[in-house]
Amino acid sequence: MVSFSHTDAGTAETVWTAVHGDAAGVQALRIDGLRRLVVVASHPDDETLGAGGLIARAGGAGVPVTVVVLTNGEASHPRSRTHDPGRLAELRRIEVTAAVTALAPTALVRLVELPDGSLAERPEEASRAISVELGAGGPGTWLVAPWSLDGHPDHAAAAEAARHAARGRGVSLFEYPIWAWHWSTPGDPIWSDGVLRTLDLAPEDRRRKSRAMALHISQVQPLSELPGDEAIIQAAFGAHFEREYEIFIEIETEKESGNRASLAGDFFEEFYAGNRDPWSFETRWYEERKRSLTLSALPRKRYRAALELGCSIGMLTAGLADRCDTVAAVDIAEQPLQVARARLVSRPSVTFARLTLPTEWPEGSFDLIVFSEVGYYFSAEELRAVLGRCRDSLAAGGVLVACHWRHPVPEYPLTGDQVHAELGRLAGFERTVEHRERDFLLEVFEAAPARSVAQHEGLVP
Structure with a gap:
């Protein structure tokens, strides 16, 4: 995993804008074949940061949406003297439910409540929770999860759980970056790992995403003025998620069948x-x-x-x-x-x-x-x-x-x-x-x- 902190200066959004611009050169993500959307979040707010526009677009089109939140994000402020993990978990459960409703009023939220920071130790439980929501899967079902190369161990674990759940179900699998916008640069070789897809966001998609992000109050605002209660999503980092588009990495699924030989x-x-x-x-x-x-x-x-x-x-x-x-x-x-x-x-x-x-x-x-x-x-x-x-x-x-x-x-x-x-x-x-x-x-x-x-x-x- 990459070593980084939310307090680091990070890569400025202007650097990414200079490369992507209006996302020209990245293949478009078309949702006209989407029939059901399951979004996985390692922590409350991942779904909004990485896929909030997609959730809003799908919900607006009448597509059934389920958001699977694997942890309560209770480890977000380990140095806080005002909010213990139990209090943070309570706040973040409320926030993510409100945020998803703001994105897509009919969307369902599934709180799995695995321990924050330890998803890698609970792979079977994470995969099982995702599998339950996927059901039979099939054409038109999309599974969207954090990116395996995002640099956060919980994001990598969530990606692996999603890939495991996707096998044999005939679903389309996509992953979304969050922290990679912060610690990596456009020339980083991680970006050559998969097929990038861009979803252009309509004004209504962006409005809903902005409103949902504001509802993650414990992340975008300080818990208090005391040290250790600083906002996790600071202005420079949040700018990455104010774009007019979202970028996803398309992941090849059905690896078992994809490795089978051609019929002779x-x-x-x-x-x-x-x-x-x-x-x-x-x-x-x-x-x-x-x-x-x-x-x-x-x-x-x-x-x-x-x-x-x-x-x-x-x-x-x-x-x-x-x-x-x-x-x-x-x-x-x-x-x-x-x-x-x-x-x-x-x-x-x-x-x-x-x-x-x-x-x-x-x-x-x-x-x-x-x-x-x-x-x-x-x-x-x-x-x-x-x-x-x-x-x-x-x-x-x-x-x-x-x-x-x-x-x-x-x-x-x-x-x-x-x-x-x-x-x-x-x-x-x-x-x-x-x-x-x-x-x-x-x-x-x-x-x-x-x-x-x-x-x-x-x-x-």
């Missing part, structure tokens, strides 16, 4: 054995409707050259052939390729190849790449390699469209939501279309800065 060709050859259409692509209305939506999401009417990854028996390939001058379709298994070739034998503009991605890759440049129902077959590492190949194979102004089933499948190394989360990290690209249903995600990515369909057609500037 033998898996698919066995899956197709004796069944030309095991997923019922030809007969299910679900599949027909999803293909229509995918084709409708393409931002241009016509494409020069398309690449379809994981074409299976060629149902979507046929639709692409009507919109593209050429289509290069690939799959890992030979059996579905035989069906696809027979289906499109009269379309010489369509070619098929059996390839094992990402080590094998088709030659050429494409202005459309279709990545549909295939990403979750890869390991986390190979998925990143595939997406890098996609980026390198796209022509200038090219489009990447992705569509994936959202429900977990035990045999698959990843979930559809994990695939699309990785797509959202693709450097240099931005999401221009998003269609989200309970069953699947359909998204389009284009090189930044991208223009909308209406802009391309001159309807808007």
Whole structure:
């Protein structure tokens, strides 16, 4: 752990502002997929400092919010002669409840009451308390906790407890810095440890956060004029939390599944054995409707050259052939390729190849790449390699469209939501279309800065 004190001068907010400015260069945190928010605080006030704006935004959007406060923060003033730990615990329980209500009136507060300063000694209890609030988790559930590299032992312990609770639940995990703004500097290597996300705060979010912070009276005001009763959150430190944005570190979850190997060709050859259409692509209305939506999401009417990854028996390939001058379709298994070739034998503009991605890759440049129902077959590492190949194979102004089933499948190394989360990290690209249903995600990515369909057609500037 880093050695620091709240009385140290610390890094001025102007230093961080010079680097982040309006957080340009840091990827945006979008909450439109958020369905439930669980925020972990090591101590009362952590939730407001690090994630108060997010709590306010989620509450304002009608998202259920729960704040899990692991300790009462009774060790905040160890030298106080006016407030013993019992009195401080009582005050801080009242303060955090009022602050969370100010952020989001319908939010729930869970007081776990583990000993302040000793969370590292109670990992199972901390993790269990978080797990209870997470329940089954699943897509759309966000778990937000203190940053593991924040320099405070209780924050590191809370982060570890949250990571343990997140495993196997399919949740999105984020961590928030607090003390790192104080003791570290922008060039500190700790900031290269994870993917930074920024949440721009609306005026109402900032107003609620400011009001909530003021309600943590025992932290922002002196307990008395006596030595040892000084305010913990002094003006220079508090300035870090008056920004127009909050920054979070996105943490990779599902490490067990993320380390699983990609599914091999033998898996698919066995899956197709004796069944030309095991997923019922030809007969299910679900599949027909999803293909229509995918084709409708393409931002241009016509494409020069398309690449379809994981074409299976060629149902979507046929639709692409009507919109593209050429289509290069690939799959890992030979059996579905035989069906696809027979289906499109009269379309010489369509070619098929059996390839094992990402080590094998088709030659050429494409202005459309279709990545549909295939990403979750890869390991986390190979998925990143595939997406890098996609980026390198796209022509200038090219489009990447992705569509994936959202429900977990035990045999698959990843979930559809994990695939699309990785797509959202693709450097240099931005999401221009998003269609989200309970069953699947359909998204389009284009090189930044991208223009909308209406802009391309001159309807808007």
